[in-house]
Amino acid sequence: MNKLKKTAFDRNLPFNALPDLPPPENIIDKEILIKWGLASRALAELNKNIMRIPNPLMLVNTISLQEAQSSTAIENIFTTEDELYKAVSDTIKEDSANPAIKEVLRYREALWGGYNALVKKKVFDKTIAIKIFQQIKNTKQGIRPPQSQVIIKRGQSEFKSGEIIYTPPRGEEIVEKKMNNLFRFLNERNEFDPLLKMVIGHYQFEAIHPFVDGNGRTGRILNLLYLVDQKLLSHPVLYLSKYIINHKNDYYHCLSGVTQRSAWKPWILFMLRAVEGTSQITNQKIDEILAQMDSTHKYANSKLKWYSLELNQALFSQPYVKQKLVGEITGARSRTTLTKYMLQLTELGVLSAHEEGREVFYVNNDLIRILES
Ligand SMILES: Nc1ncnc2c1ncn2[C@@H]1O[C@H](COP(=O)(O)OP(=O)(O)OP(=O)(O)O)[C@@H](O)[C@H]1O
Ligand SMILES: [Mg+2]
Incomplete structure (x- = not known):
């Protein structure tokens, strides 16, 4: 007891x-x-x-x-x-x-x-x-x-x-x-x-x-x-x-x-x-992200000569991407080139641009959809 x-x-x-x-x-x-x-x-x-x-x-x-x-x-x-x-x-x-x-x-x-x-x-x-x-x-x-x-x-x-x-x-x-x-x-x-x-x-x-x-x-x-x-x-x-x-x-x-x-x-x-x-x-x-990466790469690469596998990977490593990162990977020499690249990426729908005050965020909506589903 x-x-x-x-x-x-x-x-x-x-x-x-x-x-x-x-x-x-x-x-x-x-x-x-x-x-x-x-x-x-x-x-x-x-x-x-x-x-x-x-x-x-x-x-x-x-x-x-x-x-x-x-x-x-x-x-x-x-x-x-x-x-x-x-x-x-x-x-x-x-x-x-x-x-x-x-x-x-x-x-x-x-x-x-x-x-x-x-x-x-x-x-x-x-x-x-x-x-x-x-x-x-x-x-x-x-x-x-x-x-x-x-x-x-x-x-x-x-x-x-x-x-x-x-x-x-x-x-x-x-x-x-x-x-x-x-x-x-x-x-x-x-x-x-x-x-x-x-x-x-x-x-x-x-x-x-x-x-x-x-x-x-x-x-x-x-x-x-x-x-x-x-x-x-x-x-x-x-x-x-x-x-x-x-x-x-x-x-x-x-x-x-x-x-x-x-x-x-x-x-x-x-x-x-x-x-x-x-x-x-x-x-x-993982399957969905890999499949999406593959189709994004195929599509963007067929439209943009400068779109590389490395850039594709970077765009899928976080949902929001900085313009600077794209510049580093592509080696875009001038600001004008980089601005053109960003515009092309958004036109193709790879990224979408969101302005907040004076800042611009580039969002990978496909990645977000997968992560949040
Ligand atoms: N009856 C219990 N016996 C032992 N451990 C418990 C019991 N109830 C809850 N816990 C553990 O205590 C944890 C919470 O403790 P603590 O606040 O130190 O951790 P935390 O990381 O701050 O909180 P959380 O886990 O809510 O994020 C719970 O996540 C759970 O693992
Ligand atoms: Mg706690």
Whole structure:
């Protein structure tokens, strides 16, 4: 009786009883294995599709922007896509971007910073998590100190606003120990497949809640980087945050289920469905972008002698394009030539020009249609 009292979950108290990983092996049953197979296959197809992209980094750029926007929207930071595209096209200085736009851009930078650190150092450890957090929140802080209390509250939009739904572990060294255990689990060879380890590890990371804020975003970036680390993806292009935001209630409910009832199954199935569905959608987007690039290139190239493959790629690496970029790639020597080029591009409908005050933005509407569909 006494023992039961000690370990029972109370959402208002720090959950120091959070069990270390690995979870019991018997959480993996037949239904999970079937879903795991489907998700793995979809992910493998995505990884193959990435190779078809002439310059993967270019598409990663566009896809990671969407990922950044969705992920940041979970925090209810509202940003219009239009403003966001302008900000990344570099036509406005980053300094003048509004705070919400800055958050989105920081998410993307954090994703890239983490990816570069991983490629260079080839170690997936808690320093990567700390780096991502620091970049997202634009801070020098690290893992939260034992004295600072963090709680997770129900979103304002739901009926009991402000109600505490979870209190993560707290105390001297406890968060550090749990983090070490988590990364040991992710890095060691054990009976769990890497995709399942990502899913299990994501719950654990959120339950540890190592930072004062930004744990959701940091955790979602870690998911992608872990897939890269485990060679399930060559580039971090899985567009997972949109699925999570579209199913936010289920996502939160499943996380709580693991904590309160050790209900791993619904959580694992939820995340595998997310991976499967998102891989398929990302694949479709890649196909559509490649097909559109091909037809844009064929058409523009048949009409304009100076239209190159390289320019075509550049026009599909972000939805808003600067005149300067076109100048650099085409090597247009004079302003008159460049103005003529821009006019020709808009006449053919490759780009459309939008004037705002004294600035002109060139928009790739075909790319936007695909990204936003
Ligand atoms: N019951 C729960 N147990 C553990 N983790 C939870 C629970 N409910 C929510 N979470 C996690 O907490 C995250 C929110 O924490 P935090 O505010 O630190 O992150 P964020 O990045 O600022 O927010 P968001 O994820 O909303 O963008 C959620 O994304 C989710 O992953
Ligand atoms: Mg937050």
